[in-house]
Amino acid sequence: MTIASADLIAGLAKGLAVLESFDMQRQRLNATLAAQRTGLTRAAARRHLLTLAHLGYLESDGSYFWLSPRVLRFSGSYLASARLPRLVQPTLNQLALKLRQPCSVVVLDNDEVVIVARSNTSTTSDMHQLSAYGLHLGARLPAHATSTGRMLLASKSQSEWQQWRHERELPRLTPHTVTQMESLAPIIEQVREQDWCYASGEHELSVHAVAVPLRDMQGRTVAALNVVLHRATAFDEDALVAELLPHMLDAARQVRGQL
Template structure:
């Protein structure tokens, strides 16, 4: 969304940039590290860190800062009030009960997919697949489905100057090969990814569209390699997921 320059609160944007600097790679930051990550001067980063700590969103030992439980108010409010998680939850529970596999719904946020709904625990639970988890779009089935939903111009802009980080020995990092992979996903309208984000994790994803044909999210399942064998995939999991997507169509 574009807004007039006079309506843009730069201080708020900088404060949020500092807050977003914390992730699984860097759980504790000092002013120098926060400044580097948020693109601010050290003095500005320090003031924002101290303010966020004063407001209760960060904790500190005097030198380093880390996220406080209060930040969960944002995600909790979203999950409680947003329509998408509430609409898809019964479907996720039904699919999980039928297959004994875990299902999730993911939306795209920049270069990451964010899990906004998931079924209860089943026999297989991959590391990091919790509500609010942020997963690299280029290395996950859901991310690729959501990238394939972009127009070719939008996808070209997304790829411009981007480094595809290698997360395992199976991750596709060559730009040409990745573009071809997205074209394949766009053509077949589903994506299977095996051990590209995390070893031992095999996943299948399909788009969830609304009545206007716009992809609003991706539905995925994490399964064993045997379940993602092409023949088993097309016989068991993919038809169930496509049926679920059709049922959700008028609700999205």
Template sequence: MTIAKPDFIEGIAKGMAVLESFDTERQRLNATLAAERAGLTRAAARRHLLTLAHLGYLETDGSYFWMAPKVLRFSGSYLASSRLPRALQPTLNRLAAQTQESFSAVVLDGEEVVIIARSGSYGAPTRVLAYGLHLGARLPAHATSTGRVLLAALSAAELNAWLKGRLLPRLTPHTLTQAKALRQRIAQVRADDYCIATEEHELGVQALAVPLRNMQGRTVAALNVVLSGGPRPVQLLERDLLPLLFEAAREVRALL
């Protein structure tokens, strides 16, 4: 969404930039680190950190700051009010009970994908992945099955804009880090209407994803299953799990 310049509140934008500078890599920031990550001066970052701490969104020891539980109000409000997670949850639970695997629904947000709904893992202990699979977890779009499914739904112009000047970090020896190779992979995903990503985001982890489309044919999310314990043959995934994902996507289409 674009707005007129007079309607844009710079202070809110800077405050949100500071808040968004906290992530799994940097869970505690001082004013200098926050300034670097948010693109602000150290003095401005410090004022925003102090204000956010005063409002209860951050905690501090006087030098470093970290997120306080109050920030969960944002995600809690989204999950409680958004129709999409509530519509998908029963299907995710059914798939997990049927297969004893872990399923998630994911949306694209900038350079990352965000988990908005997930099942438990039935019948087997849930392995904790490096980046986590909890609600709200943010994962790099270029290296994940869901990210590629969602990027494949973009128009050519939107995909070009997404790729322009973007660094594609190497997360494992298998991660695609060249824009040309990623573009080719996305084109294949668009043709197949599904994506398998093997050990590109984390070693020992494989994922299969399909698009979730509404009745107008617009992709609004991606549905995936995440498998740990080492790669499985692609033919087995396509035979055993892909039909279940496609069936689930058809099943929820009227709800989206």
């Protein structure tokens, strides 16, 4: 959404940018690091850090700052009020029970995808074997290296895709990660044509996932559904997709009328 410059509260935007500068790579920041990550001056970054700490969203030892549990109010409010997680949860649980594998529903946020719904762990017998990094509710994962990310990128219009890929960096996460846009582009085109995506070992080694789009009644893609497996030994990828895909497409059809 775009707004007129007169309606933009710059201070609020900068404060949120400081909050978003905390991630798995940098869980603790001082004023210098926060300034580098947000483009603010060190003095401005320090004032925002101190203000956020005063409001209870950050904790500090006097030099470094880190997120406090209070920031979970935002995610809790989203999960309590958003329609999408509530609507897909029963279908997710049924699918996980049928496939004996964990399932997620994910949305796209710029360079990342965000898990907004997860199947209940009680529905899968092998959840303790799943060691994939960052697969919890609310986790943010790189779009270019995940099945759901590629599925959602393929759902963009050609103009939106061209805008997204312009001057975009693709960080390497494993030896198998695609890091060149020239290599990612034909993959996205193939996903667009077949309308599903399989990704293996690009976000984390031995983690494999199949994703399909979730569309509303107008045909707009609002999210992606995936099934994740953790297998270190060799297996038939085509057979895996053939086994999972019909059930996933059926689940997507079940929720379409509610989206």
